[in-house]
Amino acid sequence: MTLTAAPDVIELPALALVLLAGVPGSGRRAFAARHFTPGEVFDAHAFQEPADLHAAVAAQLAAGELAVVIAPATRPAERAPWSALAREHDVKAVAVLLDEERAVLEARTANSLSREELIAQVSELRRTAGGLRAEGFRQAWHLRGAQIARVGVRRVPLRVDRRDLHGPFDLIGDVHGCLNELRELLACLGYAVQGDTMTPPAGRTAIFLGDLTDRGPDSAGVLRLVMTMVASGAALCVMGNHDEKLLRALSGKAVKAMHGLDVTLAQLDAAGPAFQGQVRAFLEGLPAHLVLDGGQLIAAHGGLPAHLHGRGSGRARSFALYGDTTGAYDELGLPVRRDWAAGYAGAPLVAYGHTPHATPRWVGNTVNIDTGCAFGGALTALRYPERETLSVPARAVYAQPPRPLPPGQPPLA
Numbered sequence: 027m028t029l030t031a032a033p034d035v036i037e038l039p040a041l042a043l044v045l046l047a048g049v050p051g052s053g054r055r056a057f058a059a060r061h062f063t064p065g066e067v068f069d070a071h072a073f074q075e076p077a078d079l080h081a082a083v084a085a086q087l088a089a090g091e092l093a094v095v096i097a098p099a100t101r102p103a104e105r106a107p108w109s110a111l112a113r114e115h116d117v118k119a120v121a122v123l124l125d126e127e128r129a130v131l132e133a134r135t136a137n138s139l140s141r142e143e144l145i146a147q148v149s150e151l152r153r154t155a156g157g158l159r160a161e162g163f164r165q166a167w168h169l170r171g172a173q174i175a176r177v178g179v180r181r182v183p184l185r186v187d188r189r190d191l192h193g194p195f196d197l198i199g200d201v202h203g204c205l206n207e208l209r210e211l212l213a214c215l216g217y218a219v220q221g222d223t224m225t226p227p228a229g230r231t232a233i234f235l236g237d238l239t240d241r242g243p244d245s246a247g248v249l250r251l252v253m254t255m256v257a258s259g260a261a262l263c264v265m266g267n268h269d270e271k272l273l274r275a276l277s278g279k280a281v282k283a284m285h286g287l288d289v290t291l292a293q294l295d296a297a298g299p300a301f302q303g304q305v306r307a308f309l310e311g312l313p314a315h316l317v318l319d320g321g322q323l324i325a326a327h328g329g330l331p332a333h334l335h336g337r338g339s340g341r342a343r344s345f346a347l348y349g350d351t352t353g354a355y356d357e358l359g360l361p362v363r364r365d366w367a368a369g370y371a372g373a374p375l376v377a378y379g380h381t382p383h384a385t386p387r388w389v390g391n392t393v394n395i396d397t398g399c400a401f402g403g404a405l406t407a408l409r410y411p412e413r414e415t416l417s418v419p420a421r422a423v424y425a426q427p428p429r430p431l432p433p434g435q436p437p438l439a
């Protein structure tokens with residue numbers, strides 16, 4: 027990869043491990059002081075042992091905070107532990123390379139470093155900088171000379187981070203094409219229904235927990251309704267495994283059109299290419315999960331353990347879409363899933379779906395509100411912060427469940 031030529035402002039993920047790479051005299055500390063808070067900066071000079079620095083940065087990332095590391099990073103072997111640590115904590119590793127003019131470096135290090143040693147370090151860093159991507163750094167910014175002092179830093183929140191939204195919310199489980207039940211549920215929740223225009227009760231927002239389509243009778247109609255709600259700000263939606271598969275199909279990828287996807291695709295065919303394009307753009311924009319209400323509420327289709335809340339990694343995405351799969355298949359050919367909720371000890375309430383039960387299933391601080399509407403169960407909403415569920419029964423059995431829906435579990439009194 028060629029390093030990104032830096033514009034006037036570099037954009038960093040709001041949650042990341044940022045390695046400030048540069049030789050002595052390149053101005054890493056001054057750069058850190060200009061753009062980051064003292065609590066975000068981890069300077070090797072301030073730690074007796076490399077292990078202490080490593081542990082401090084690990085704790086910062088575990089807490090979901092940005093960490094900026096100033097440590098020897100001239101050689102790939104010195105950088106490797108930092109990209110590995112970022113990966114371990116499901117955050118992006120970013121390198122910012124400060125490449126100062128030779129004359130400036132020599133003046134700043136005249137008393138601390140021989141000219142030969144300085145030149146050796148500069149050439150080693152420049153020689154290996156092109157490999158930063160291969161080393162696991164997802165972004166690498168190369169700032170040269172005067173650019174180092176001039177450049178601005180902008181933090182870009184992750185797509186999953188909607189801590190700024192405080193609700194109240196109406197979270198809605200797997201709809202799977204059950205348009206009539208969805209309209210009825212929204213009406214019960216107090217939404218004013220006019221065609222595809224839904225006006226929420228004052229201040230409320232609907233949150234769809236994914237799996238909008240397949241199995242039920244009108245997947246295209248559900249998409250139209252939900253897309254209209256999202257566009258108007260009446261709703262947010264996270265991605266489910268069925269939504270992800272539909273997106274792959276619409277993107278021309280080879281997928282097996284089973285579990286109702288064939289019917290959905292036929293409905294979208296009939297709806298025409300313009301609508302299909304809108305559906306594709308909508309699905310591409312869906313976050314894999316959402317952190318809401320200052321971090322107190324998580325919406326994720328397949329659930330999400332605490333260490334993956336707010337993380338944008340492939341591992342977090344995969345868990346949120348598919349749940350805690352073991353990789354094995356049961357006697358009916360269905361993926362075996364672990365009961366992640368039983369081991370959940372996080373503080374936020376996690377609302378999810380994905381695994382249908384006859385009634386909502388409360389386990390600790392989690393609630394599964396997939397009540398199998400397409401299988402003839404019910405469509406369920408969770409009102410938050412009220413923590414009340416509301417269900418409307420399915421009007422028909424639209425698809426045969428592979429086995430009877432297991433019982434849910436009421437909340438602890």
Ligand code: MN
Nearest residue numbers: 200237380381
């Ligand atoms: Mn589902």
